[in-house]
Amino acid sequence: MVLTNEYITQRLTEKFGESISNVEEPYGLLTFEVPKDLNLKVMQFLQDDPDLAFRFLTDLCGVHYPDQKGRELAVVYHLHNMAENVRIRMKVFTDVQQPDVFTATSLYQSANWQERETYDFYGINFVGHPNLKRILNVEEMDYFPLRKEYPLEDQTRIDKDDEMFGRGGSI
Amino acid sequence: MSEIIQQEQQHVRLPEGSIGKQTTTLNLGPTHPATHGVFQNILEVDGERIVSAEQTVGYIHRAFEKIAERRPLYQITPLTDRLNYCSAPINNMGWHLTCEKLLGVKTPKRVDYLRVIIMELARISDHLICNSIVGVDTGAFTGFLYVMQYRELIYEIYEEICGSRLTTNIGRIGGFERDFTNTAFEKIERFLKEYPVVLKEFETLFQRNRIFMERTMGTGAIAADRALNYGFTGPNLRATGVDYDVRVTSPYSSYEDFDFEIPVGTTGDNYDRWLVRNQEMWQSLRIIEQAYRKVQEFKGEEATIYHADVPEYYLPKKEDVYTKMEALIWHFKIIMGEIDMPKGEVYQAVEGGNGEVGYYLISDGGRAPFRLHFRRPCFIYYQAFSEISEGAMLSDAIITLSSLNLIAGEMDA
Numbered sequence: 001m002v003l004t005n006e007y008i009t010q011r012l013t014e015k016f017g018e019s020i021s022n023v024e025e026p027y028g029l030l031t032f033e034v035p036k037d038l039n040l041k042v043m044q045f046l047q048d049d050p051d052l053a054f055r056f057l058t059d060l061c062g063v064h065y066p067d068q069k070g071r072e073l074a075v076v077y078h079l080h081n082m083a084e085n086v087r088i089r090m091k092v093f094t095d096v097q098q099p100d101v102f103t104a105t106s107l108y109q110s111a112n113w114q115e116r117e118t119y120d121f122y123g124i125n126f127v128g129h130p131n132l133k134r135i136l137n138v139e140e141m142d143y144f145p146l147r148k149e150y151p152l153e154d155q156t157r158i159d160k161d162d163e164m165f166g167r168g169g170s171i
Numbered sequence: 172m173s174e175i176i177q178q179e180q181q182h183v184r185l186p187e188g189s190i191g192k193q194t195t196t197l198n199l200g201p202t203h204p205a206t207h208g209v210f211q212n213i214l215e216v217d218g219e220r221i222v223s224a225e226q227t228v229g230y231i232h233r234a235f236e237k238i239a240e241r242r243p244l245y246q247i248t249p250l251t252d253r254l255n256y257c258s259a260p261i262n263n264m265g266w267h268l269t270c271e272k273l274l275g276v277k278t279p280k281r282v283d284y285l286r287v288i289i290m291e292l293a294r295i296s297d298h299l300i301c302n303s304i305v306g307v308d309t310g311a312f313t314g315f316l317y318v319m320q321y322r323e324l325i326y327e328i329y330e331e332i333c334g335s336r337l338t339t340n341i342g343r344i345g346g347f348e349r350d351f352t353n354t355a356f357e358k359i360e361r362f363l364k365e366y367p368v369v370l371k372e373f374e375t376l377f378q379r380n381r382i383f384m385e386r387t388m389g390t391g392a393i394a395a396d397r398a399l400n401y402g403f404t405g406p407n408l409r410a411t412g413v414d415y416d417v418r419v420t421s422p423y424s425s426y427e428d429f430d431f432e433i434p435v436g437t438t439g440d441n442y443d444r445w446l447v448r449n450q451e452m453w454q455s456l457r458i459i460e461q462a463y464r465k466v467q468e469f470k471g472e473e474a475t476i477y478h479a480d481v482p483e484y485y486l487p488k489k490e491d492v493y494t495k496m497e498a499l500i501w502h503f504k505i506i507m508g509e510i511d512m513p514k515g516e517v518y519q520a521v522e523g524g525n526g527e528v529g530y531y532l533i534s535d536g537g538r539a540p541f542r543l544h545f546r547r548p549c550f551i552y553y554q555a556f557s558e559i560s561e562g563a564m565l566s567d568a569i570i571t572l573s574s575l576n577l578i579a580g581e582m583d584a
Contacts, residue, residue, distance in 0.1 A: 027515065056402070
């Protein structure tokens, strides 16, 4: 049996109905959105179903869309069925005020650090995560640097006298 | 006697609970010759046995994903060098492939084959370091120094093509910045002629070496299902017996034109990882030979193509910029960021030195990516280290660390 994008969509909508939304296929990769309280159920279904069998979590990352009111933060899961070699992308959106998303660590061990990384950069609170603390940044950091409200430092600023790095100063 | 100890202890402020403690806390790293990179392991050891391990990473985090949000595509290539710096060209090519997928650029066959040569050379240089370092950690320094000469030759080939050695910034969107010179081809030929002999000798030094086998067999093992659950890819996954290789499952850069095998192990221990990497080097040599032959077969006009014809994204030659109007316009447009990229989301994976290197790029139509995420295989599989090393001897854990091929640059991004 060939695992086509149509078949996956059909199976998902059969099971979850209207909850599966924004189904797209950018560059051939099936992408869909699920409500944030259903993410584990959908992933569990995708993993357990013998036909679908998406048992490999390739990648998990966050995205910040500051202009989308009420759904500013996204968690993007890339899942892979290695036997059939089919990839899908699942998205979960959440409010920036209360960014709670259930953790996928019970399904995939690999989600552990990737969720910590996502928390570190976007402040997404993975509910039920065994060890949700910063991973790449220092623990004292009090903001989430990959959110769009933190711009990269302007390279042309002149208030900083930093001769060693070629900025300002007398050179 | 105990009275004296008690008296002494009154003046020493020991951390609470440390007197009754049965285990020792040992900091392995962040800068330790045996970790081969900047990352820390806080080990709880009972004698020489590891009770638990906790990893700390992030010492060389450079916020590449954030920096990338301010840069046009071609300026992100140097960032990707610094992920897995042992096989920088693979990362570069992976990034170009991502951009090409987003922009809809189709590369000519000759470019694909040249890229394959470079990527396989990079794979050899990565595996060669990893395997010889495993040798160093088990006490055999000679092999390391011996194969290092050939990494040097690989770096000379890079240098001939792109001008730099470690952080290569090799290639451009659509192809290469310049054609391979004759010297480059001569050096590749020399490598193909000399390296098999050296690799054979290197293999003989380790493969059936009693000391090496006893040090590595059965240590640092992980089962296939656990490895998949932990998100292992690359040689480390193949050592457990899963034949997953991005080059075969989702071929890119015309890998489907080549004839090669995916070596797999069975036990997933340090020895199998070593064997898989070793076999992969032989397979890479096979691929380079085929690719080199294919490149030589191009005749006439075709034999000079080294980039796709995409003036919107490929910087024109500098002499053309000074003499031709059209080239000047394109140069100006590219440099000033006049060309927006299409909106969309792309995920492109390539088989890197130590697993599936993925680029997830979201473009909102601007000049720079809206979001760029690197899937770094090391970062994902390093989590398994505490599970692998629990109950192991400290000296075995060191070998496990090096045979997992952890690259701090890739881990921390």
